[in-house]
Amino acid sequence: MLDVLSGFATIAIVIAVGALVAHIGLVDASAQVLLSRIAFFVASPALLLTTIAATDVSHVLSGNLVATAAGAAVPALTYAVVGHRVWRRRPGELVIGSLASSYVNSGNLGIPVAAYALGSASFVAPTLLLQLLVLQPVALALLDSDRFGRRPRARDLLVRPFTNPLTIGTLLGLGLAVTGWSLPTPVLRPIELIGAMAVPGMLLAYGIALRLGTGLGGDIPAGELALTTVLKMIVQPLVAWAVAAGLLGVQGHALLAVVVCSALPTAQNIFVHATRYDRATTLARDTILLTTIGSVPVILLVTVLLGH
Template sequence: MEGVVLGFATIAAVIAVGALVAHLGVVDLAAQGVLARVSFFVATPALLVTTVSKADIHEVLSRSLVATAVGVAVPATIYLVAARRWRRSAGERVIGALSSSYVNAGNLGLPIAAYVLGDAALVAPTLLLQLLVLQPLALAVLDADGVGRRPRVGELLTGVFTNPLTLGTLVGLTLSLTGWQLPEVVAAPIGLIGAMAVPGVLIAYGISLRLGPGFGGDVPTGELTLTSVLKLVVQPVVAWAVAHYAFGIDGHALLAVVVCSSLPTAQNVFVHATRYDRATTLARDTILVTTIGAVPAVALAVLLLG
């Protein structure tokens, strides 16, 4: 439980710093957009190179991966179907689907996996599934949606391989699979730049909480409730059911699947929403609700399965 508290407390503290500097007038709302863009185009790709290059790709090819994937697919699909009632654009539906299923596997999942589960590698299936599959596809749709019409297949495929986050992931994947190591003169600055990704995103999020639209903004209450329930309840329950009943996973491995699926919506979703100006308030508020709600959710998972 110490790891759960430490992970969430660290994130809350950095977000609070962003809200504080906004409240004191040190920065304005424009600074949130600048930080988000720097994180999207520079810092996060660098972080992905270092993170993915050190990951054990073999950890992804497991039964846990399938359970995790189904846990992602079910809430995302439910949202995409339900979003028709709110007449969301393709890009907005992507952000809503990500808000319902894209977990904070990086800056929160890694420390919680290390402290709560005893092995940071246990978050690898979730982390790499998102980086290698979910995120590239979502960003491709967002890129194509920016042209103001239904995205074409060619545009989707092009977007997968031209987005900076996808490129960072692919470079890291190449390094991991080949065992190559970047020269220190290259790796050192990449690591330094990547280190600003997480705090940059969290500070930008804090600025938005203080200076952006009030909680809920123009987002229908039912939509925010749906994304939050899908993320906090449906995703971990589906992952647990598939892992336990379909694959016979139990014990510590089952706990790992459920804990990783119980993590809150990732701040990356807010960065994507800001970058493409799609459903920003929905992403921001879902992150807030699920970050608060994930504390008892993870604690309950540990209590019941630990």
């Protein structure tokens, strides 16, 4: 239990450092943009390559993947429908809002939580690869299409993701994992070093944005922020639990793993995507903040109720 709290505390401290350097005037808003771009185009692809290359992809084929996918699909689609009908959000804003409602922090928080709270980092593999190989490429294709001011076409969904640095890093890592090949040490070490910049870069950029950006909620309706937060913290883990336990008959430690991974907070890289495409940045920022704080008691409660 203490290890779970330690993982959250580490993230909070790095975010606080970003807010501090902005508060004392050491950096300005341009630093947040620069850190986000470096994380998006350089560091994150390197991190994804090395992370997935070391992942046992057989876990993706388990029945738990169905529950994980359902847990992500229900809140994402719910926000997309409500966001369009109630707040008339544009396509790019709907994508970011849907991601904020369903895309979990499976990397820099999910891996240590799975390792320490569940006993093995492999438990987060289905969530990690589902997001990186399916949800993220589709979302980025839609964001790219929205940026160019036209409706996404089938060709966009098939081709454009493979021009994105994050997807390229993911696919290269998957290729290494499937074939069992390893990069030569002189090649691997620089990639690992660059990849190590991704998580702190994203967290520092997020801290800077918290300090220099608008206050909580900013210019977005309180109801919209409440919706994304509830969908992520409550609806997603509940759906994952219902599908895993009710439809698939998953029990014991495997059920705990599915629900805990679905209860992880919104990933910081959603804020990076929002900044990169200039879509719903305040909604992404504040949903990450609220779900990161709220997920601590949620995960602890899940551990108490389902743990053995």
